Amino acid sequence: MKKLTLSLLTAFIAVVMMYAEVNPGDNAIEFSLTNVDGTTVSLSDYSNEKGVILVFTCNPCPFAKAYEQRIIQLHENYAGQGFPVVAINPNDDKLSPEDTFENMKTRANDKSYPFPYLKDETQDIYQAYGATRTPHIFLLNNEGGQFKVAYVGAIDDNAMDASQVSQRYLENAIRALLTGEQPEPALTKAIGCSIKSKA
Amino acid sequence: MRKAVLLISLITWMGSLYSQVIPDIDREGISELIQKSNDTTYVINFWATWCSPCVKEIGYFEELHRQSGTSKLQVILVSLDFPNQKERRVVPFLEEKEISAPVKLVTDLNYNEWINLVDPSWSGALPATLIFNSDKRIFLEKELTKSELNEHVNQILN
Numbered sequence: 001m002k003k004l005t006l007s008l009l010t011a012f013i014a015v016v017m018m019y020a021e022v023n024p025g026d027n028a029i030e031f032s033l034t035n036v037d038g039t040t041v042s043l044s045d046y047s048n049e050k051g052v053i054l055v056f057t058c059n060p061c062p063f064a065k066a067y068e069q070r071i072i073q074l075h076e077n078y079a080g081q082g083f084p085v086v087a088i089n090p091n092d093d094k095l096s097p098e099d100t101f102e103n104m105k106t107r108a109n110d111k112s113y114p115f116p117y118l119k120d121e122t123q124d125i126y127q128a129y130g131a132t133r134t135p136h137i138f139l140l141n142n143e144g145g146q147f148k149v150a151y152v153g154a155i156d157d158n159a160m161d162a163s164q165v166s167q168r169y170l171e172n173a174i175r176a177l178l179t180g181e182q183p184e185p186a187l188t189k190a191i192g193c194s195i196k197s198k199a
Numbered sequence: 200m201r202k203a204v205l206l207i208s209l210i211t212w213m214g215s216l217y218s219q220v221i222p223d224i225d226r227e228g229i230s231e232l233i234q235k236s237n238d239t240t241y242v243i244n245f246w247a248t249w250c251s252p253c254v255k256e257i258g259y260f261e262e263l264h265r266q267s268g269t270s271k272l273q274v275i276l277v278s279l280d281f282p283n284q285k286e287r288r289v290v291p292f293l294e295e296k297e298i299s300a301p302v303k304l305v306t307d308l309n310y311n312e313w314i315n316l317v318d319p320s321w322s323g324a325l326p327a328t329l330i331f332n333s334d335k336r337i338f339l340e341k342e343l344t345k346s347e348l349n350e351h352v353n354q355i356l357n
Binding site: 061062066132133153154157158159160161164166167169185188189190191192193194195 | 247249250252279281282283308309310311312314315321322323324325326340341342
């Protein structure tokens with residue numbers, strides 16, 4: 001009986017995971033994923049930080065490429081202030097061969113990523129967060145040991161040309177958190193590449 | 200020599216059949232495009248040359264455009280390639296794929312300011328398709344098969 005309850009519970013959790021989606025104000029979801037250096041990185045590893053800039057991104061998407069240097073710069077600027085970047089590649093590499101673990105390693109090495117680049121092998125994590133495109137940002141705020149989602153969406157308002165940006169949505173959100181405010185807007189949208197899903 | 204000239208002009212002419220001038224479209228243009236109220240049914244596909252699922256389905260939209268003839272159905276392909284890729288990527292792509300359906304290219308890169316205008320449920324991932332007339336409206340944020348596209352169009356038409 002206990003076994004049955006447990007397996008039912010596991011099935012229930014699995015279904016919830018599949019359809020879950022986190023919005024600003026919700027608790028962040030724990031993950032443990034393999035990094036390009038072979039280590040396992042979990043959200044709970046960051047419990048001493050003020051927050052985490054969680055970025056769903058990938059190798060081939062032109063928007064991911066356009067934002068790559070800006071994401072590196074965000075880490076350089078904000079890791080020291082308690083908001084490091086954690087990048088997760090959510091794409092199925094059979095559908096998107098440029099996103100194999102080997103190609104992720106090459107990319108991270110070529111560009112000297114100063115942050116982890118994790119593979120969401122089972123694709124459970126991107127689905128749990130409700131990420132739909134690359135790049136898709138979830139800014140997490142550490143509220144007394146519990147990571148909460150503070151901002152979801154775009155990095156800024158000009159993917160093509162960093163020099164033409166007028167609204168830095170993500171940076172404004174981080175600055176708001178650093179001064180004890182809630183980000184406004186807490187949700188923005190952007191065009192991006194659809195996540196390549198097995199199902 | 201004359202034959203060569205003839206051949207070259209023939210090839211150029213054939214290429215020009217599918218080369219089209221792509222008008223830019225800004226926020227106001229998008230807003231206008233998706234709110235038409237007349238007796239035509241519009242099929243608006245948001246796509247980009249770099250988006251592999253978009254490239255897979257674009258032929259179905261072209262086919263629909265060719266079949267529509269003079270009927271009250273209009274297919275419009277809205278490209279989200281960066282404006283600086285228009286001549287380098289979009290024009291050659293349309294020629295290669297022999298696309299004759301009208302194409303517009305979005306110049307307003309502040310996507311957050313207009314994505315919700317198209318549909319509040321759109322997260323911004325491509326491809327996405329809006330099918331509507333003055334009575335009915337459906338928005339699909341996914342890749343469509345040929346039969347799915349035709350079914351959805353028929354649903355709106357009937």
